[in-house]
Amino acid sequence: MTDQRGRARLDELWRRGCEFLGTRHAILGGAMTWVSERNLVSSISNAGGFGVIACGSMSPDLLDMEIRATRALTDQPFGVNLITMHPDLEDLIAVCREREVGHVVLAGGLPPGKAIDAVKAYGARLICFTPALGLAKKLVRSGVDALVIEGSEAGGHIGPVSTAVLAQEILPHIRDVPVFVAGGIGRGEAIAMYLELGASGVQLGTRFVCATESIAHPAFKKAFIRANARDAMPSVQVDKRFPVIPVRALANAATEAFMDTQRELVARFQAGQIDQQAAQLEIEHFWAGALRRAVIEGDVEHGSLMAGQSVGMVTAEQPTADIIAELVDQAAAALAGR
Known part of the structure; x- marks a missing residue:
């Protein structure tokens, strides 16, 4: 009843x-x-x-x-x-x-x-x-x-x-x-x-x-099953002059590489080696193809593991x-x- x-x-x-x-x-x-x-x-x-x-x-x-x-x-x-x-x-x-x-x-x-x-x-x-x-x-x-x-x-x-x-x-x-x-x-x-x-x-x-x-990919699923809520983190913007739309994903090697790429491009911009528009474009292109690499090819280290915080319940x-x-x-x- x-x-x-x-x-x-x-x-x-x-x-x-x-x-x-x-x-x-x-x-x-x-x-x-x-x-x-x-x-x-x-x-x-x-x-x-x-x-x-x-x-x-x-x-x-x-x-x-x-x-x-x-x-x-x-x-x-x-x-x-x-x-x-x-x-x-x-x-x-x-x-x-x-x-x-x-x-x-x-x-x-x-x-x-x-x-x-x-x-x-x-x-x-x-x-x-x-x-x-x-x-x-x-x-x-x-x-x-x-x-x-x-x-x-x-x-x-x-x-x-x-x-x-x-x-x-x-x-x-x-x-x-x-x-x-x-x-x-x-x-x-x-x-x-x-x-x-x-x-x-x-x-x-x-x-x-x-x-x-x-x-x-089985490796993508395995990453989800192993993860907890705290692993699903939003991407971080290094410099306010180069805005980044936040994306929540499981932290991996690509997450660190994205931070390093932003720092490198900011340094090159400040040194006059690259203009602001070109630097912004490189930042935006960083993740191109990254989701497919993870979901379809199973590269869970260098691909993007987009996941919500409810991943801990998977x-x-x-x-x-x-x-x-x-x-x-x-x-x-x-x-x-x-």
Whole structure:
């Protein structure tokens, strides 16, 4: 009876998110470049969650192929995450339209009005990220259908504010559209907490990296399983004249090399051996290809091990269905006693 009460409460709390996504559980898979491809995306959707393809730097042709390949593996809803800075953004949206993708996520910056209009024009539901309440309100006015608030505990590129603070700042004031919470979520008890605060669902990335269906290299998965929360650190900026967008990843040899590279370039700039623009470009290019080296090739020393602080709760390789069932059971159990 207690279990039934918890499940009923969970169903009630995330009903809006489930209806928006068309899923059994309001759990989105975070779009992780090289990881969130057809195999993981389809397994999340088949398990009742909502898989999201990470387009990243894919060309329109590659995205078209990935959507079709994912459709061959699942008949359940899934979405596509597009980076707003992609030079072919309009063409990528056109691919989503042609393939009748029902949900599009625009990430990596403020979405251009033209992109918002293009997604809305063909009838897809548009999801965007917001790092602050003011921007959340602006996005809703622009016609965005749902929001994701992602705190600094997340992996990859991060903002400065924690998930818990963002949730308190935004959830009480945004009621017009569903809001999904992301960043640092590794257990169902946290899902229950954010739902009770007013979220319509959650998004998890790090928790799915070691799914059996994930194509991440065994060495990459092993690094996650061995890591704890303190190992997932944001990249450090050496000199304010050369800004670095923080990226949270597991510390390794590449982390130290990045620091050394920044120091060397700053010294060369101060000595007049290189201009500021060229130095900034070298800093920004340091990580080019580093994520693929780690995820696909298994170079966990010199590649980028992007991971959220919830990595400490990744303790084994598991089928995606088991991960989602575990999260749902934990959330229902937490709600049963309240």
